[in-house]
Amino acid sequence: MALGAGAVSGEKELVGSSSVTDGNPETEWRFGNTPDVLGKWIILDLGTDRAVSRVRILPGGGAIGRRASFFVKGYQIHVATSEEPNDWTLVANCPVNGKRVIDTEEDGTWVLPGPFVGRYVRVTVTREDPPNWAVVGEVEVYGDGYHARGKYISEPHRFGGMVNLGRARWEAREPPGTSLTLQFRTSPDGLSWPDWEELPSYGAADGRDGVMFPCEEPAGWVQYRALFRTEDPLRTPVLRRVEVDYDRRLVVEDAEASISPREVPVGADTTFTYTIDITCGPEDRGVDRISFNVPGRVRRVAFRGVEVPEWGWRVEDEPGRGAELPPMAISFSPEWRLSVSGRLVVEFEGAFFREEVKVRAWLADVGGTPEGEYVNPQEVHPASEGSCTVRTVGLPDAVLSRVEVRPDPFDPGRGDAVVSFDVLKVEEPRPVTVAVYDLSGRLVRTLWDGVRTTAGRRMVPWDGRDGNGRPVPPGVYIFKVEVSADVGRAEALGTITVVY
Numbered sequence: 389m390a391l392g393a394g395a396v397s398g399e400k401e402l403v404g405s406s407s408v409t410d411g412n413p414e415t416e417w418r419f420g421n422t423p424d425v426l427g428k429w430i431i432l433d434l435g436t437d438r439a440v441s442r443v444r445i446l447p448g449g450g451a452i453g454r455r456a457s458f459f460v461k462g463y464q465i466h467v468a469t470s471e472e473p474n475d476w477t478l479v480a481n482c483p484v485n486g487k488r489v490i491d492t493e494e495d496g497t498w499v500l501p502g503p504f505v506g507r508y509v510r511v512t513v514t515r516e517d518p519p520n521w522a523v524v525g526e527v528e529v530y531g532d533g534y535h536a537r538g539k540y541i542s543e544p545h546r547f548g549g550m551v552n553l554g555r556a557r558w559e560a561r562e563p564p565g566t567s568l569t570l571q572f573r574t575s576p577d578g579l580s581w582p583d584w585e586e587l588p589s590y591g592a593a594d595g596r597d598g599v600m601f602p603c604e605e606p607a608g609w610v611q612y613r614a615l616f617r618t619e620d621p622l623r624t625p626v627l628r629r630v631e632v633d634y635d636r637r638l639v640v641e642d643a644e645a646s647i648s649p650r651e652v653p654v655g656a657d658t659t660f661t662y663t664i665d666i667t668c669g670p671e672d673r674g675v676d677r678i679s680f681n682v683p684g685r686v687r688r689v690a691f692r693g694v695e696v697p698e699w700g701w702r703v704e705d706e707p708g709r710g711a712e713l714p715p716m717a718i719s720f721s722p723e724w725r726l727s728v729s730g731r732l733v734v735e736f737e738g739a740f741f742r743e744e745v746k747v748r749a750w751l752a753d754v755g756g757t758p759e760g761e762y763v764n765p766q767e768v769h770p771a772s773e774g775s776c777t778v779r780t781v782g783l784p785d786a787v788l789s790r791v792e793v794r795p796d797p798f799d800p801g802r803g804d805a806v807v808s809f810d811v812l813k814v815e816e817p818r819p820v821t822v823a824v825y826d827l828s829g830r831l832v833r834t835l836w837d838g839v840r841t842t843a844g845r846r847m848v849p850w851d852g853r854d855g856n857g858r859p860v861p862p863g864v865y866i867f868k869v870e871v872s873a874d875v876g877r878a879e880a881l882g883t884i885t886v887v888y
Contacts, residue, residue: 428522429512432529437470439533439621441503443480445490445511448525458523459488462515465497467506479504483514493530503532505621533621540614540627544578547634550606554633554764558595561626566618568592568625572632574607584613592625605767606638639675639751639766640726642667646775647747654780655789655810655845657739659687662747664732664768673753674727679717679765681748683844684738686716692730700724722755741812741843745778787812787871787878790845797885800852800859805884807835807848809869814843818872822848824884825866832860852886862886 434440447459462483466476482490482497492498509529513522553574560568569589575581588602603610614627645664652658668674686703689696701724704717716736720726750765757763770776789810798805807822817840824832833855835848850867854860863886870879 426513426516429510430524430527432509432511432527434507434509434529434531436536437505437507437621438531438535439503439505440467440479440509440529440531442491442493442530443509443511444492444526444528444530445524446526446528447488448523457517457520459485460490460513460522460524461485461517461520462513463490464512464514465492466510466512467504468508468510469505470507473508476510477504477506485515503622505533531621534616534618534624536618536621538616540616542612542630544575544609544611546578546609547607547636549636550576550608550638551634551636552606552638552764552766553601553603553610554635555598555762556595556601556630556632557598558592558627558631559629560592560595561628562592563620563623563625565620566616566623566625568617568627569615570595570627570630571613571615572601572603573611573613574601574603574605575609575611576607578609581611589615595630600765601632603767604769606642633764635764637671637673638669639673639753639764640666640668641672643751643766643768644771645749645768646771647778650774650777651779651781652740654783654812655739655741657737659735659737660684660747660778662734662736662749664734664749664751665771666726666732666751667729668727672727673756674725675751675753676720676722676725676756677717677752677754677763677765678732678734679750679752680715682716682738682740682745683714684716684736686718686734686736688733688735689718690733691724691726692728696720696724719754725755739845740778740780741810741845742815743780743783745780747776747778783812787814788869788880791869791880791882793867793882793884796883797887798852799887801888804849804851807850807867807869807882807884808845809880810845811841811843811871814841814871817842820846821868821870823868824850825868827864827866829866831855832865850884860886862888 443465445460445463462485463480464478464482465480467479468474468476478499479502480492480497481499482495487495511527556572558570562568569591571584571587571589573582573584573587582603590599610632612630616625618624643664643666645662647660647662649658649660662680664678666675689701700721701718704719718734726732749768751768752763752765754763789812791807791809793805793807795805811820819838820836820841821834821838822836823834826832833850833853835850852860865884865886866881867884868879868881870877
């Protein structure tokens with residue numbers, strides 16, 4: 389495969405530098421009007437690291453039309469990488485050349501078996517033959533392998549109606565030194581699409597089990613984008629297959645939501661009202677479950693202005709005292725299954741720890757899902773731009789906040805102590821370590837060892853035992869919380885008293 393390249397030269401001014409890569413041997417490369425060419429060179433830039441396997445040097449118009457001896461009489465070829473552009477590796481060497489057309493593949497001048505990985509190819513003239521000039525018409529570089537980066541955008545797929553998208557799966561191969569990421573997006577009409585940069589990305593490994601479709605539903609069109617990267621020009625990731633489940637029968641025809649309040653103090657327990665306006669047709673599945681992406685304690689549920697009694701709904705996986713709250717999920721009893729249009733109101737208590745949080749919700753028909761099939765929820769979309777986004781104010785400079793332990797003092801025979809703390813300003817999962825020490829600084833027990841977490845209220849229990857499972861003596865102990873955050877490393881210390 390011939391590789392495109394730009395050219396520069398030295399050590400003197402080059403006449404017609406672009407001529408060696410213009411595809412026309414009649415346009416010449418030469419150093420002025422002189423046969424003094426010893427040590428002169430030209431460098432070709434391939435634009436990215438490639439696997440160079442062959443170089444051809446074609447004579448220019450002088451050798452073809454005027455003087456048959458106007459060609460390179462001796463040469464060396466070096467290759468350098470993007471990372472080390474000044475570290476040149478000798479790949480071909482010919483002290484004496486008698487051929488007008490130089491071809492490293494045919495001439496046997498390759499120093500070692502190739503290909504050689506590099507971005508820059510340098511051809512150096514190593515022999516003079518006065519009064520003959522060294523005139524070059526073209527320098528051709530051939531290579532194997534792949535570009536460092538690439539992308540593929542699929543053609544938009546039209547469903548011929550609105551559908552509820554389910555699980556997306558894909559099959560890919562990632563050799564060492566390569567990576568592949570996949571993105572999906574949907575459109576109601578094939579005209580309005582979200583920007584790729586605003587959408588989540590998934591790796592090759594995510595495709596084995598699949599992911600629930602991450603985009604707005606219901607949808608009339610779907611499209612995906614694959615991004616390929618490699619650090620080795622001889623290896624490339626491969627995307628073999630992409631498939632997306634979908635259901636033409638919707639959970640509901642439409643569901644749009646809003647939340648209030650939309651501005652709250654950071655980390656402050658707040659009562660929120662999440663409102664969903666549901667449009668449900670006679671052919672739709674209906675709703676017996678709603679799930680959220682944020683934790684909270686549900687306090688009240690109402691539909692069409694009527695409060696749903698406590699026996700009509702339940703919160704799944706309600707945590708016990710002192711435990712972290714999981715993302716909210718509400719199940720409805722058969723009597724309160726939502727199968728008509730109306731407004732659903734959910735009041736919950738929660739606290740947010742990022743500057744901006746988009747509260748998302750999904751509606752599902754669990755009871756109507758055939759046995760053995762997975763539940764395919766349908767995402768609720770915002771009623772207007774930003775209507776489901778909560779912004780926090782008063783975000784402190786610290787990464788750790790409200791670090792405390794309860795109860796203190798504590799009797800292990802009566803229950804665990806809980807070390808609680810707020811993690812702030814952490815968008816991507818970061819390692820957090822929580823450890824207990826005695827007053828001499830000796831490690832007693834590591835409660836969390838590099839557990840990866842994002843911003844939020846975190847609670848870590850301690851049962852009063854050391855790392856070997858033995859009860860610790862009564863007394864005062866030190867606990868330390870460490871987090872590697874987006875803006876640096878932070879730690880906080882505190883004391884806890886054990887009594888019996």
